[in-house]
Amino acid sequence: MPELAQQIKTKKQVVSEFRQSEIISAARKVFAEKGYMAATVDEIAAEAALAKGTIYVYFESKEQIYNAVLENDLDALRARTLEQIAAAGTAREKISAYVNARFKYCEERRDFFRIMYIEPSSSPVLSKAKAREWLREPVHQLAVAIESAIAKKLISPWPPELLAWTVADLTTGALQRRLAGTPTTTAREDADFLIEFINAALRPAQVEN
Amino acid sequence: MPELAQQIKTKKQVVSEFRQSEIISAARKVFAEKGYMAATVDEIAAEAALAKGTIYVYFESKEQIYNAVLENDLDALRARTLEQIAAAGTAREKISAYVNARFKYCEERRDFFRIMYIEPSSSPVLSKAKAREWLREPVHQLAVAIESAIAKKLISPWPPELLAWTVADLTTGALQRRLAGTPTTTAREDADFLIEFINAALRPAQVEN
DNA sequence: TAGACTGTTGACTGCTCAGTCATTTTTTTA
DNA sequence: TAAAAAAATGACTGAGCAGTCAACAGTCTA
Numbered sequence: 001m002p003e004l005a006q007q008i009k010t011k012k013q014v015v016s017e018f019r020q021s022e023i024i025s026a027a028r029k030v031f032a033e034k035g036y037m038a039a040t041v042d043e044i045a046a047e048a049a050l051a052k053g054t055i056y057v058y059f060e061s062k063e064q065i066y067n068a069v070l071e072n073d074l075d076a077l078r079a080r081t082l083e084q085i086a087a088a089g090t091a092r093e094k095i096s097a098y099v100n101a102r103f104k105y106c107e108e109r110r111d112f113f114r115i116m117y118i119e120p121s122s123s124p125v126l127s128k129a130k131a132r133e134w135l136r137e138p139v140h141q142l143a144v145a146i147e148s149a150i151a152k153k154l155i156s157p158w159p160p161e162l163l164a165w166t167v168a169d170l171t172t173g174a175l176q177r178r179l180a181g182t183p184t185t186t187a188r189e190d191a192d193f194l195i196e197f198i199n200a201a202l203r204p205a206q207v208e209n
Numbered sequence: 210m211p212e213l214a215q216q217i218k219t220k221k222q223v224v225s226e227f228r229q230s231e232i233i234s235a236a237r238k239v240f241a242e243k244g245y246m247a248a249t250v251d252e253i254a255a256e257a258a259l260a261k262g263t264i265y266v267y268f269e270s271k272e273q274i275y276n277a278v279l280e281n282d283l284d285a286l287r288a289r290t291l292e293q294i295a296a297a298g299t300a301r302e303k304i305s306a307y308v309n310a311r312f313k314y315c316e317e318r319r320d321f322f323r324i325m326y327i328e329p330s331s332s333p334v335l336s337k338a339k340a341r342e343w344l345r346e347p348v349h350q351l352a353v354a355i356e357s358a359i360a361k362k363l364i365s366p367w368p369p370e371l372l373a374w375t376v377a378d379l380t381t382g383a384l385q386r387r388l389a390g391t392p393t394t395t396a397r398e399d400a401d402f403l404i405e406f407i408n409a410a411l412r413p414a415q416v417e418n
Numbered sequence: 419t420a421g422a423c424t425g426t427t428g429a430c431t432g433c434t435c436a437g438t439c440a441t442t443t444t445t446t447t448a
Numbered sequence: 449t450a451a452a453a454a455a456a457t458g459a460c461t462g463a464g465c466a467g468t469c470a471a472c473a474g475t476c477t478a
Contacts, residue, residue: 015425037246040465051427056467132389156409162394162402165386166379173378180341185371193371200365201410221454249435260457265437 020058023048024072027065032111035118036066073112074134077105081138091142091149092202095167096195098142102171103191106178117176139164155202163202170194229267232257233281236274241320245275282321283343286314290347300351300358301411304376305404307351311380312400319388326385348373364411372411379403 026048030039041062045052059065081101088097106113116131143164149155174190177183183190235257239248250271254261268274290310297306315322325340352373358364383399386392392399 012424035246037244041467042465052466053427053468054425057425060467062466158402158406162399163406166382166403166406169382169386170375170378173375173382177374177378190371193367194375197367197372197375197410200412200414201406203409203412205409224455250437251435261436262438262457263455266455269437271436 016058019054020068023050023055023058023065024069028069028073028111028115031066031069032114032118036062041065069112070115070131073109073115074131077102077109077112078134078137080105082141085138085141085145091145091155092199094142094145095198098138098167099171099191099194099198102175103187106175107187110179113175114179117172117179135168139168142167153204156204167198170198225267228263229277232259232264232267232274233278237278237282237320237324240275240278241323250274278321279324279340282318282324283340286311286318286321287343287346289314291350294347294350294354300354300364301408303351303354304407307347307376308380308400308403308407311384312396315384315387316396322384323388326381326388344377348377351376362413365413376407379407 023044027039027044030043030047033039034043039062041055042052044065045055048055055065059068081098084097084101085094088094140161143160146155146163147160150157150160171194174194178187178190232253236248236253239252239256242248243252248271250264251261253274254264257264264274268277290307293306293310294303297303349370352369355364355372356369359366359369380403383403387396387399394402
């Protein structure tokens with residue numbers, strides 16, 4: 001009965017994945033609150049309403065849980081950002097799309113962003129270098145679009161990669177500030193300001209006649 | 210013999226301060242490498258070539274050592290940035306001064322910046338909120354200068370505080386990127402690009418005739 | 419329903435590390 | 449140079465926590 005075996009195995013996997021995602025959700029919350037080092041596996045277990053032993057059935061270590069949380073969310077963020085960028089037409093629109101995608105995702109997944117922005121890179125975990133790797137592709141897409149816009153003289157001739165990273169920095173900075181305090185402005189206002197600011201900088205210098 | 214007592218006490222204080230600053234230096238290095246949580250007092254002691262017990266003669270706790278490191282360096286950074294801003298004339302020059310002061314200090318005090326940019330805020334330590342407090346004043350000075358430049362129509366009419374924080378974000382972002390990887394550009398190039406970029410954005414929109 | 423099997427549990431173990439303090443070393447005083 | 453004072457030391461203690469595992473609970477099979 002190979003089909004049945006197949007069936008059983010699949011069911012098992014489904015349950016296992018469900019448990020894993022439950023644990024990841026609990027861990028995300030705890031890590032966002034305490035940071036990697038200060039968070040305990042007991043807390044994650046309590047948050048997930050499971051015993052510690054059960055956690056270790058589905059994950060090998062605290063570190064692996066942490067990596068699972070980050071990989072999961074970084075992957076989704078990357079996919080979404082790339083999607084939005086691809087859907088946009090001009091370089092300026094792609095930049096808007098980038099900024100907006102980040103702001104939106106940050107609102108939706110506050111805990112993930114807290115981990116991203118607040119976590120030390122020096123833990124024995126997925127380093128910020130690895131995380132940066134994940135963020136690289138969207139930024140690179142921006143750079144490509146910027147490059148061709150520069151060729152068409154639509155925007156000032158600056159190094160495209162540098163410009164793209166600058167857009168990323170502005171977005172990160174604004175989001176970090178929002179996460180750090182109680183923001184006095186709405187996310188929309190902040191995002192719009194950023195986009196306006198970037199567009200102003202990109203405006204090619206007026207040609208002297 | 211009050212003078213002698215005075216003398217003795219002063220000498221004691223001098224020695225004590227010397228020891229403290231030795232410990233702070235060692236701690237800065239270790240914290241920069243490992244982060245607050247992962248760093249151990251034993252490592253700091255080894256780095257300072259002292260026994261752990263001696264550390265506890267001059268500081269009450271690991272947390273206090275950490276705070277001493279940050280307060281010390283944040284204070285110097287703030288003072289220097291304010292100085293440079295004050296010395297500059299126009300708003301644009303003040304912005305340059307801000308960016309340059311940060312870049313310079315970052316080169317000089319790599320370890321401090323590593324702690325600043327890489328440390329979790331969630332440790333039971335001087336929070337990023339407190340650190341932000343320290344960074345607030347220079348940014349505010351920038352905002353003041355920007356405000357009056359806007360009044361003179363020298364730069365685009367955007368919210369001054371927001372603009373000032375944007376300058377800070379750009380600087381922080383660029384420095385973080387430099388610290389994260391092996392930079393392919395010089396600090397000068399990065400700083401100059403930033404300043405150019407900001408100036409381009411600040412350029413008032415050309416008036417249509 | 420007995421027995422086998424799968425998933426869950428939380429008390430327990432071993433290790434790390436912040437902080438202590440009785441002892442030793444160095445410096446000062448007389 | 450001997451006694452007293454100050455500074456430095458590092459072995460030790462207790463707390464906290466990652467990871468384990470023998471026992472238990474729930475589910476399926478014959």
